Amino acid sequence: MDADESPKSALVTANAILARQGVLDAFGHVSVRHPDDPSRFYLARSLAPERVTGSDILEFDLASQPVVPSAVPLYSERVIHGAIYQSRPDVNAICHHHAAAVLPFCLTGLTLHVVTQLGATIGKHVPLWDQRDEFGATNHLVTKPEEAASLARCLGPHAIVLMKRHGATVVASSLRELAFRSIYSCRDAELQLRGLQHGPLDTFTDEEIALAGKFPEATLARAWDYWRARLRS
């Protein structure tokens, strides 16, 4: 984060970038943990991500309740954020999305692999959560604390969890890493969908993922600055 960039301001930028790059549309949401108080996080009121401004951002506790009671409508799936911040102290930013790039993996038995250097941000394993397994027939929204806790358990120590018939939840140590991971996991997913139409794919080995998957801050910043510049064009 730039020294002069507040967490709220960076969160507004992350919302706009992820919308502009096709990860989010009218739905989906992004949060960031409070830099000084790990028991708090920032998340917008219920609003399409591209329309979020600084004044739309509220502070939540880890039960996903607003710290200052508010009458504005809130994201019905905000419990996803609190549950993961509780179980993953290393996570400082979360994106829940329904990008067209990952949905085919959520609708079929396809496994999401790493197929390029940038895609190594996906990590060695992407678990798949099915709300049906524990909760039977639902509307497929993750709105109850026990549903979110189940999703967080399935995510475990990984970077991304796919959600059957639903979408994905991506976690990272910073908003810059979150944008990078959300976008390049979608790009790698697209490449796999296209490649698979022409034969089995040659994927990265676990050793190669370990070597490639740690991206220096300069790499994350180069991508972030590019996507931010594109917001004005």
Added chain:
Amino acid sequence: MDADESPKSALVTANAILARQGVLDAFGHVSVRHPDDPSRFYLARSLAPERVTGSDILEFDLASQPVVPSAVPLYSERVIHGAIYQSRPDVNAICHHHAAAVLPFCLTGLTLHVVTQLGATIGKHVPLWDQRDEFGATNHLVTKPEEAASLARCLGPHAIVLMKRHGATVVASSLRELAFRSIYSCRDAELQLRGLQHGPLDTFTDEEIALAGKFPEATLARAWDYWRARLRS
């Protein structure tokens, strides 16, 4: 509808949104029932939806004739609207389109299913109408009252009717719901087309569709406000 938004103004916005989101192009049309007189509806004169302004909108009776005789060219398929408003008192808004997302379903034996929470707006069953069945060889335009009545019968109590080698007609209780249903049925259709290239799809059960398919007004408004904001970018 916003308290300060007239039906004509909302209809102009719906035309623009559905064009910008890829449901309509030079062709296709959208109507809304008169809020005070259920035997009337509003529809533009023959014009590409994106170009429709308030002064292009005319009032029609349920025989799809303009209430005030007019010399301007009218949509040749406007009978679709009158026939459905006659048979479906619960319907207040209709869109007829030829979006690329649904055409593959209209050209093959593929069935349109619900595969995501937002896609539950499609409903449990999507009937398929074939103009050939009752009318033999035609130019595939629905221009006669008996053709429109046949289409309305096939639609029955459902939300969407697919039309063989032609497109789709979508109905809803409001323009906001219509935009939501038209757009997210196209999105779900796209996901199915992509997913099916990689294996059989895991779809929603009827019970899940019943649970997910009733979207609160706040959800419809969040999407509508997002699409409306995108008209200016």
Added chain:
Amino acid sequence: MDADESPKSALVTANAILARQGVLDAFGHVSVRHPDDPSRFYLARSLAPERVTGSDILEFDLASQPVVPSAVPLYSERVIHGAIYQSRPDVNAICHHHAAAVLPFCLTGLTLHVVTQLGATIGKHVPLWDQRDEFGATNHLVTKPEEAASLARCLGPHAIVLMKRHGATVVASSLRELAFRSIYSCRDAELQLRGLQHGPLDTFTDEEIALAGKFPEATLARAWDYWRARLRS
């Protein structure tokens, strides 16, 4: 053509529309027959269609030579235009393009059919010309009068001729019809490519093509006006 629209001005618009709608890119070209002298036609100097302005348009004779000798570079494949204007007195506008929508048909044995009402502009039969058949190994540019004459013979009385490993040439009685036919043949081609991935397609019969394929001037104008309005957005 609007009463107040000169042929050169309409040709500039057609160039811009066909570029903006994805039929043309840096290459491809569009011509219109001189309204008062059937032995002349208008075509731009060698320039990407989107960049063509009125002052770039030259007058050619049916040997595809400029009427006023000029030192500016000319399209190397301009002989296509002269040859077809010679053999087809009913043709007043021609577009040669390499749109991605039709190329898969030019690279495989796929036949281009009519699958929608708007696609009926394609007509009952689309011949396929292979430069190899008469001319053996070439660079696949149609630059010699005998190559263009061969292409015109293959086109015969039809509306579109596909060119193996190359693209398509589309003819029409006016620039408005040409734009409509070029764009909606590409749209129908796209629908077929998508649909064929999911099963055999249900196509129009010859009788239906005959009924649907004659589009009134108002239909052509509605599409043209829409595409022209989109040039400004």
Added chain:
Amino acid sequence: MDADESPKSALVTANAILARQGVLDAFGHVSVRHPDDPSRFYLARSLAPERVTGSDILEFDLASQPVVPSAVPLYSERVIHGAIYQSRPDVNAICHHHAAAVLPFCLTGLTLHVVTQLGATIGKHVPLWDQRDEFGATNHLVTKPEEAASLARCLGPHAIVLMKRHGATVVASSLRELAFRSIYSCRDAELQLRGLQHGPLDTFTDEEIALAGKFPEATLARAWDYWRARLRS
């Protein structure tokens, strides 16, 4: 190159064109050999290509070290450029990219062929380099001189080398030819991916590639001028 266009200015334009045309995104890079000193080349500091301006461009020697020591971050894969300029005196411009159009070829056993006249810029043979063959498990970045030398050997006398699980490196005698080759090889790759879903492809023979593959300067300039004009829209 225009008489009034400096190499740095042309390199800025090439970066912008290749980003706008979808060959480059946040990553990838383009260089040009110094016109007066074949032992030097120009390349930007580490920056997304679309954001490169004249002041971001540095001069490098053929060991890929900056001629004037600099503290700014440099592309980690800049050794690709120096190694190829060393081994290929005929090459004056290089682009390394990860375009979605070529990745499916890098992930499967698919061979990139020439299927259109413009695609003949690809040449008769496209070698495929696999970093694993000589270097075992790596992060798939080409950062060591010996890795770049291996890639240059695999490229040999050809115009493009595909890189397994990575992307492509394209070479040319000028920036205009480089833009043309990078973009039209991607277009031909896309056409092959689409066509192959519908049957075996009819490709150019070696004799036809030889006849078609030499593009006059006017052709390269027409495309370059078009893409440059599109940067402003």
